[in-house]
Amino acid sequence: MNYSIAFRTIVVKEVQRFMRIWPQTLLPPAMTTALYFLIFGKLIGDRIGVIDGASYMEYIVPGVILMAVISHSYANVVSSFYSTKFQRHIEELLVAPIPNIVILAGYVSGGIIRGLMVGVVVSVISLAFTDIQVAHPGIAVAVFILTATLFALAGFINAVFADSFDDIAIIPSFVLTPLSYLGGVFYSVAMLPEIWQKISLGNPILYMINAFRYGLIGVTDVNIRIAFAITTGFIVVLAFFSLYLLNKGVGIKT
Helix, strand or coil: CCCHHHHHHHHHHHHHHHHHCHHHHCHHHHHHHHHHHHHHHHHHHHHHCEECCEEHHHHHHHHHHHHHHHHHHHHHHHHHHHHHHHCCCHHHHHHCCCCHHHHHHHHHHHHHHHHHHHHHHHHHHHCCCCCCCCCCHHHHHHHHHHHHHHHHHHHHHHHHHCCCCCHHHHHHHHHHHHHHHCCCCCCCHHHCCHHHHHHHCCCHHHHHHHHHHHHHHCCCCCCHHHHHHHHHHHHHHHHHHHHHHHHHCCCCCC
């Protein structure tokens, strides 16, 4: 049986959902990013100067872009799939002759597309503040897509376990935001005391941000191969776990 129609239907539904409310999904990150670049990049950056041969504005741009990709790829899937559960539309998917992997791929693809669209918007805004010559385009694009995939999967898992709308706000507020800000978006790990450098290496987002920074401006605090290994490893684990939850009907079947 050809499942491409089911996959395309889910993806189109997801894209139409966040595009229909673009003032809530695409405009806020644009405004937030402009403030980041203005306050941190211009006002504070001029006093900080150069980090690893790059101006402070150039240094923070990759992290700000990827931070937007992380939050919005995650938010799209967690809000959409939980709403499907809450409104009892999930039964229509469960009774349809569609493999769980197609359902998962459809929702995750929707999250990836929103994450990438927000990333592109943020990237365009960054051009108004600085001119970045992409050092390694292949690495930048790969990290871009892999990071969106990883956090779309994470959003799906959160939606499966969530029992209320409050539950879908806990992880972004108390996990993703702190890890993102502590992932080297606005500073180099080398600037930290030795003990905090070691602690920071336990933050997986640090590796993604630095790998993306290397792709854009050729600067990194971590080994790029390790960064790719960690990111792809998390994707594989979360993908299998998501399929396991779907197959078991955790949080879905009553």
